[in-house]
Amino acid sequence: MSVALVWFRRDLRLQDNPALQAALAAGHDPVPVYVHAPAEEETWAPGAASDAWLHRSLAALDADLRARGSHLVIRRGPSAGALQQLIAETGAQAVYWNRKYEPVTQPRDAAIKRDLRQQGLQVESHNGYLLFEPWELTTQQGGPYKVFTPFWRNALSRWRLAELCAAPDMLAAHGIDGLPLEALGLSPRLAWDAGFWERWQPGEAGAQQTLEVFTDGALNGYCEQRDLPDRVGTSLISPHLHFGEIAPWRIAHVLQGIRSAGRNADIDGYLRQLGWREFSWHLLHHFPQTSDANLNPRFDGFAWAPPQQALLEAWRQGRTGIPIIDAGMRELWATGYMHNRVRMLVGSFLCKHLRIHWLQGARWFWDTLVDADLANNSMGWQWIAGTGADAAPYFRVFNPVTQAQKFDPQARYITRWVPELAKLPVKARFAPWLSPGLLAEMAPSYPAQPLVDLAEGREAALAAYHLCR
Structure with a gap:
């Protein structure tokens, strides 16, 4: 059977993973890959807290893959060179990934896609991170939004959630070696992050558990309690969303599935917060200078x-x-x-x-x-x-x-x-x-x-x- 690389980035999950699903649907044996290349993020390379989470999230993803017969191959960047090396090692005929939307990663990914296709490989990228990609929603004049309310009104008028997809039961084994996770140096030398893990469980299972706790608890009365810091009145799911340990459309599906007269306002209030996340990526895509310079x-x-x-x-x-x-x-x-x-x-x-x-x-x-x-x-x-x-x-x-x-x-x-x-x-x-x-x-x-x-x-x-x- 043919081999495909599945390049994991900000999508550290197996369920609802469009790139992984596409590779399997095309009949390929996937080789899951993570390439560590923080320098390619330039001045916004991940910070120390993000690195600490990433270490644990990658470990969780690798454990989930091993439970299904596969494992995660970890390499160092540059990304293009690491992928080329893996293609040579595996004989891969295809490469799949889910898109990232930072201003510096989009042109990098476009160049990698172009070069690989010129070599005759099948290359596909997918949306595994957002409900709406940053270019999908435009004003009536065809431009970007700068105000949230009309942006969200348009989003709701085009509300079409992606279908849910379970994680595969089994994955093909492969014999490709990679770096040990510890070699990336993501964990701090001094354990200043020790208190983090009393609150958080990085990984897909932790994301799912966080969603379940939220829907059973803080969702009830969310609109009234989300501004009160002395209690758990919010979802606490933002880091799981950031690392792609859960898809935003899964959250939306779950909330839509438990709608009732007494819960509608709280559900709509939370979905609106997901909308602000969408709006922020819309803004950064159209105004890429705003990570460092005033929009106004x-x-x-x-x-x-x-x-x-x-x-x-x-x-x-x-x-x-x-x-x-x-x-x-x-x-x-x-x-x-x-x-x-x-x-x-x-x-x-x-x-x-x-x-x-x-x-x-x-x-x-x-x-x-x-x-x-x-x-x-x-x-x-x-x-x-x-x-x-x-x-x-x-x-x-x-x-x-x-x-x-x-x-x-x-x-x-x-x-x-x-x-x-x-x-x-x-x-x-x-x-x-x-x-x-x-x-x-x-x-x-x-x-x-x-x-x-x-x-x-x-x-x-x-x-x-x-x-x-």
């Missing part, structure tokens, strides 16, 4: 504050003196994740109260989030900063104290991640500098004052905004 050029002349490393380090370490901000940054370091509402707050504080460029925040999130995704990360930070598509107006400056009082009213989230404040009365945990005597007595290790006076920081941000209008 009006902000190119914005008066960002001069770089102050001490302020940036205090923000990164959760030592700003503002409890909800510090709680979010400490959750991020401990778990590789941060609640979405809190992401908006820490981002607003960095970009507006401190006036530190949004790219500094984007880079830190990129290195520390297990769900670090170039499109979502770029869109999220530009939304927070007011420089992107459908963005929060720059003059909308979140007050972290009132936001904490609204969304963490018992300060449970704050207390969990900033435990030195636990002895303070609940009301004092939101702005402890307003109770200096209590703070000095009960939490002397916590900053006595925030990095910036919130009112002064807001006024400085608004003044800078008006100068670049």
Whole structure:
């Protein structure tokens, strides 16, 4: 029987995998391949948290393949050279993969496809990552969207989910050797990620379990609870989606299958969040510069504050003196994740109260989030900063104290991640500098004052905004 390489990338699963399905449907024996080539991602090579997750996800994929008689072949890049070598070793007649959509990987993949086809190989790429590919939805004028609501309205009008496909029961064995996973050096030398794995189980089985837990639990009341960081009110499925351990259309199928009068609003609310993920890739495809530059050029002349490393380090370490901000940054370091509402707050504080460029925040999130995704990360930070598509107006400056009082009213989230404040009365945990005597007595290790006076920081941000209008 003929052999085909199946090149795994951001699709680390066996069910609902269009590239694998196509290879099997064409009658090929698939040789599963992963090529490690982070340098080809250029300035946005995966960060440390992503690497730590990837190590475990690849191990899970290899275990799933071995349970079916095959195994994952791991090689180092460059990608084109590694694939050519494997074609020579296996005599492969075809190569299949699922598409990636980053600005630097699309032309690379197009060149590889062209060169292999010129050699006479069958080469196919598929959509294994999105509900709609970035070029599928256009405005009535044929251009890209910059506002989410009409984008999502169009998406819903064209709602056609891909069919579900079970993982194959068995796969043909092959004798191709690869590198041991450990040779990639993905796991950190110092186990700073140890706390991650108390929360997460990378791999396809972990993704499926996370979806089941969500549909049985947090989905009920999702619209009301998704903004409350003191509880599990969200799906926690974003890292599994990022690594392709579950297909977005499987999530949508499952949710559609459990619709009821009492659940419709929550299901639609969650599907809308999947829609934001689609919108972010739509934006990055059409505006590829936005991973590094403002989408709205009006902000190119914005008066960002001069770089102050001490302020940036205090923000990164959760030592700003503002409890909800510090709680979010400490959750991020401990778990590789941060609640979405809190992401908006820490981002607003960095970009507006401190006036530190949004790219500094984007880079830190990129290195520390297990769900670090170039499109979502770029869109999220530009939304927070007011420089992107459908963005929060720059003059909308979140007050972290009132936001904490609204969304963490018992300060449970704050207390969990900033435990030195636990002895303070609940009301004092939101702005402890307003109770200096209590703070000095009960939490002397916590900053006595925030990095910036919130009112002064807001006024400085608004003044800078008006100068670049």
